[in-house]
Amino acid sequence: MVNYLNSVVKQFKYYKMLGEKAMEQVQEEQLFWQYNEESNSIAILVNHLTGNMLSRFTDFLTTDGEKPWRKRDAEFSNPFNNKVELMARWNKGWDCVLKAIEQLSDKDLEGIVYIRNDGHTVTEAINRQLAHYSYHIGQMVFIAKMLKNDNWQTLSISRNKSTDYNHRKFTQEKDIRHFTDDL
Numbered sequence: 053m054v055n056y057l058n059s060v061v062k063q064f065k066y067y068k069m070l071g072e073k074a075m076e077q078v079q080e081e082q083l084f085w086q087y088n089e090e091s092n093s094i095a096i097l098v099n100h101l102t103g104n105m106l107s108r109f110t111d112f113l114t115t116d117g118e119k120p121w122r123k124r125d126a127e128f129s130n131p132f133n134n135k136v137e138l139m140a141r142w143n144k145g146w147d148c149v150l151k152a153i154e155q156l157s158d159k160d161l162e163g164i165v166y167i168r169n170d171g172h173t174v175t176e177a178i179n180r181q182l183a184h185y186s187y188h189i190g191q192m193v194f195i196a197k198m199l200k201n202d203n204w205q206t207l208s209i210s211r212n213k214s215t216d217y218n219h220r221k222f223t224q225e226k227d228i229r230h231f232t233d234d235l
Contacts (some may be wrong), residue, residue: 058160059230060178061153064185066232068146071189073129073207074196080135082199091221094129098138099128101188102145108167108181109152113160117167117177151176 075083075094086093092100103124108117132138158168161175197204209217 056175057153057156057158060182061150062217063182063232064146064149064153064231065180067186067189069190070207071142074189074193075139077133077203077205078196078199082196083138084130084132084137085195085199092128092191094195095130095138096128096134097192097195098131098142100124101185102141103127104181104184105145105149108177109148112152112177113163113165113174117165118171120185148180 080093083094086096103122104127107119110119132141156174161173164171164175165174165177166172167177167180175233191205
Protein backbone atom coordinates (compact mmCIF):
# COMPACT_ATOMS: atom_id res chain seq x y z
CA MET A 53 0.00 0.00 0.00
CA VAL A 54 2.96 2.34 0.37
CA ASN A 55 3.18 2.11 -3.42
CA TYR A 56 -0.46 3.25 -3.56
CA LEU A 57 0.25 6.26 -1.38
CA ASN A 58 3.35 7.19 -3.39
CA SER A 59 1.46 6.73 -6.63
CA VAL A 60 -1.55 8.77 -5.59
CA VAL A 61 0.64 11.66 -4.40
CA LYS A 62 2.35 11.63 -7.81
CA GLN A 63 -1.05 11.54 -9.55
CA PHE A 64 -2.33 14.53 -7.56
CA LYS A 65 0.89 16.45 -8.30
CA TYR A 66 0.56 15.55 -11.99
CA TYR A 67 -2.94 17.03 -12.20
CA LYS A 68 -1.83 20.08 -10.23
CA MET A 69 0.96 20.56 -12.76
CA LEU A 70 -1.47 20.19 -15.71
CA GLY A 71 -3.72 22.86 -14.25
CA GLU A 72 -0.80 25.19 -13.65
CA LYS A 73 0.65 24.68 -17.14
CA ALA A 74 -2.76 25.40 -18.66
CA MET A 75 -3.15 28.57 -16.59
CA GLU A 76 0.38 29.71 -17.49
CA GLN A 77 -0.51 29.71 -21.18
CA VAL A 78 -3.45 32.11 -20.99
CA GLN A 79 -3.53 35.83 -20.39
CA GLU A 80 -4.69 36.92 -16.93
CA GLU A 81 -8.06 38.14 -18.19
CA GLN A 82 -8.64 34.80 -19.92
CA LEU A 83 -8.67 33.06 -16.53
CA PHE A 84 -12.02 34.78 -15.97
CA TRP A 85 -13.55 34.11 -19.42
CA GLN A 86 -16.81 32.18 -19.57
CA TYR A 87 -18.35 30.81 -22.75
CA ASN A 88 -21.78 31.75 -21.37
CA GLU A 89 -23.48 32.37 -18.02
CA GLU A 90 -24.00 28.64 -17.42
CA SER A 91 -20.38 27.67 -18.04
CA ASN A 92 -17.44 27.93 -15.69
CA SER A 93 -14.31 29.98 -16.15
CA ILE A 94 -10.94 28.67 -15.11
CA ALA A 95 -11.19 30.99 -12.08
CA ILE A 96 -14.53 29.50 -11.05
CA LEU A 97 -13.13 25.98 -11.43
CA VAL A 98 -10.17 26.93 -9.22
CA ASN A 99 -12.55 28.34 -6.62
CA HIS A 100 -14.69 25.19 -6.64
CA LEU A 101 -11.73 22.81 -6.58
CA THR A 102 -10.15 24.65 -3.67
CA GLY A 103 -13.39 24.72 -1.71
CA ASN A 104 -13.72 20.98 -2.20
CA MET A 105 -10.09 20.33 -1.31
CA LEU A 106 -10.25 22.31 1.91
CA SER A 107 -13.50 20.67 2.93
CA ARG A 108 -12.49 17.11 2.10
CA PHE A 109 -8.92 17.14 3.40
CA THR A 110 -9.09 19.35 6.50
CA ASP A 111 -9.12 16.91 9.43
CA PHE A 112 -9.43 14.20 6.77
CA LEU A 113 -9.49 11.16 9.06
CA THR A 114 -11.61 12.63 11.85
CA THR A 115 -14.41 14.80 10.45
CA ASP A 116 -16.98 14.53 7.67
CA GLY A 117 -15.56 15.69 4.33
CA GLU A 118 -18.46 18.08 3.82
CA LYS A 119 -17.62 20.69 6.43
CA PRO A 120 -20.38 22.88 7.89
CA TRP A 121 -18.38 25.99 6.95
CA ARG A 122 -18.21 25.05 3.26
CA LYS A 123 -20.40 27.18 0.98
CA ARG A 124 -20.39 25.01 -2.15
CA ASP A 125 -22.89 27.10 -4.13
CA ALA A 126 -20.72 30.20 -3.63
CA GLU A 127 -17.77 28.32 -5.17
CA PHE A 128 -19.41 28.75 -8.58
CA SER A 129 -18.78 32.47 -8.65
CA ASN A 130 -15.53 34.32 -9.10
CA PRO A 131 -14.13 35.87 -5.91
CA PHE A 132 -10.75 36.78 -7.42
CA ASN A 133 -9.54 40.20 -8.51
CA ASN A 134 -6.40 38.93 -10.20
CA LYS A 135 -4.20 35.93 -10.92
CA VAL A 136 -2.16 36.38 -7.73
CA GLU A 137 -5.27 35.87 -5.59
CA LEU A 138 -6.37 32.93 -7.75
CA MET A 139 -2.99 31.19 -7.46
CA ALA A 140 -2.84 31.76 -3.70
CA ARG A 141 -6.20 30.01 -3.32
CA TRP A 142 -5.14 27.21 -5.70
CA ASN A 143 -1.99 26.58 -3.69
CA LYS A 144 -3.86 26.66 -0.39
CA GLY A 145 -6.12 23.85 -1.59
CA TRP A 146 -3.29 21.73 -2.96
CA ASP A 147 -1.21 22.22 0.19
CA CYS A 148 -4.12 20.89 2.25
CA VAL A 149 -4.59 17.83 -0.01
CA LEU A 150 -0.92 16.90 -0.20
CA LYS A 151 -0.27 17.44 3.50
CA ALA A 152 -3.19 15.19 4.43
CA ILE A 153 -2.21 12.39 2.07
CA GLU A 154 1.52 12.55 2.75
CA GLN A 155 0.79 11.99 6.46
CA LEU A 156 -1.09 8.74 5.83
CA SER A 157 0.27 5.27 6.46
CA ASP A 158 -0.77 1.85 5.18
CA LYS A 159 -2.90 1.22 8.25
CA ASP A 160 -4.96 4.37 7.54
CA LEU A 161 -6.10 3.19 4.11
CA GLU A 162 -8.76 0.76 5.29
CA GLY A 163 -10.16 3.18 7.85
CA ILE A 164 -13.54 4.75 7.21
CA VAL A 165 -14.13 8.42 6.50
CA TYR A 166 -17.42 10.08 5.72
CA ILE A 167 -18.52 12.49 3.02
CA ARG A 168 -22.04 13.74 3.70
CA ASN A 169 -22.50 10.78 6.06
CA ASP A 170 -21.61 8.26 3.32
CA GLY A 171 -18.83 5.98 4.53
CA HIS A 172 -15.78 5.40 2.33
CA THR A 173 -12.54 3.63 3.00
CA VAL A 174 -9.72 6.15 2.98
CA THR A 175 -8.61 4.62 -0.33
CA GLU A 176 -12.08 5.09 -1.82
CA ALA A 177 -12.26 8.69 -0.59
CA ILE A 178 -8.87 9.48 -2.13
CA ASN A 179 -9.85 7.84 -5.41
CA ARG A 180 -13.12 9.79 -5.44
CA GLN A 181 -11.27 13.09 -5.06
CA LEU A 182 -8.58 12.17 -7.60
CA ALA A 183 -11.30 11.50 -10.18
CA HIS A 184 -13.16 14.70 -9.26
CA TYR A 185 -10.07 16.89 -9.51
CA SER A 186 -8.88 15.38 -12.78
CA TYR A 187 -12.36 15.94 -14.26
CA HIS A 188 -12.30 19.66 -13.47
CA ILE A 189 -8.65 20.12 -14.39
CA GLY A 190 -9.47 18.57 -17.75
CA GLN A 191 -12.10 21.29 -18.13
CA MET A 192 -9.51 23.93 -17.28
CA VAL A 193 -7.13 22.51 -19.88
CA PHE A 194 -9.90 22.44 -22.49
CA ILE A 195 -10.85 26.07 -21.83
CA ALA A 196 -7.21 27.16 -22.06
CA LYS A 197 -6.71 25.15 -25.25
CA MET A 198 -9.76 26.79 -26.86
CA LEU A 199 -8.55 30.24 -25.88
CA LYS A 200 -5.00 29.69 -27.14
CA ASN A 201 -6.10 27.93 -30.35
CA ASP A 202 -3.08 27.69 -32.69
CA ASN A 203 -0.74 28.96 -29.97
CA TRP A 204 -1.52 26.11 -27.56
CA GLN A 205 1.51 24.25 -26.26
CA THR A 206 0.44 20.67 -25.69
CA LEU A 207 0.61 19.19 -22.22
CA SER A 208 0.83 15.62 -23.48
CA ILE A 209 2.16 13.84 -26.56
CA SER A 210 2.10 16.25 -29.50
CA ARG A 211 0.01 15.43 -32.52
CA ASN A 212 1.82 13.18 -34.95
CA LYS A 213 4.56 12.54 -32.39
CA SER A 214 3.30 9.28 -30.87
CA THR A 215 5.87 7.23 -32.77
CA ASP A 216 8.72 9.40 -31.46
CA TYR A 217 7.36 9.24 -27.92
CA ASN A 218 6.94 5.47 -28.05
CA HIS A 219 10.43 5.06 -29.50
CA ARG A 220 11.89 7.02 -26.59
CA LYS A 221 9.90 4.97 -24.06
CA PHE A 222 10.81 1.63 -25.62
CA THR A 223 14.52 2.48 -25.73
CA GLN A 224 14.43 2.62 -21.93
CA GLU A 225 15.03 -0.51 -19.93
CA LYS A 226 11.96 -2.11 -18.42
CA ASP A 227 11.61 -0.92 -14.87
CA ILE A 228 8.95 -0.23 -12.30
CA ARG A 229 8.37 3.49 -12.37
CA HIS A 230 5.50 5.93 -12.29
CA PHE A 231 4.58 7.43 -15.65
CA THR A 232 5.13 10.93 -14.24
CA ASP A 233 8.74 10.22 -13.29
CA ASP A 234 10.12 11.36 -16.63
CA LEU A 235 7.87 14.30 -17.42
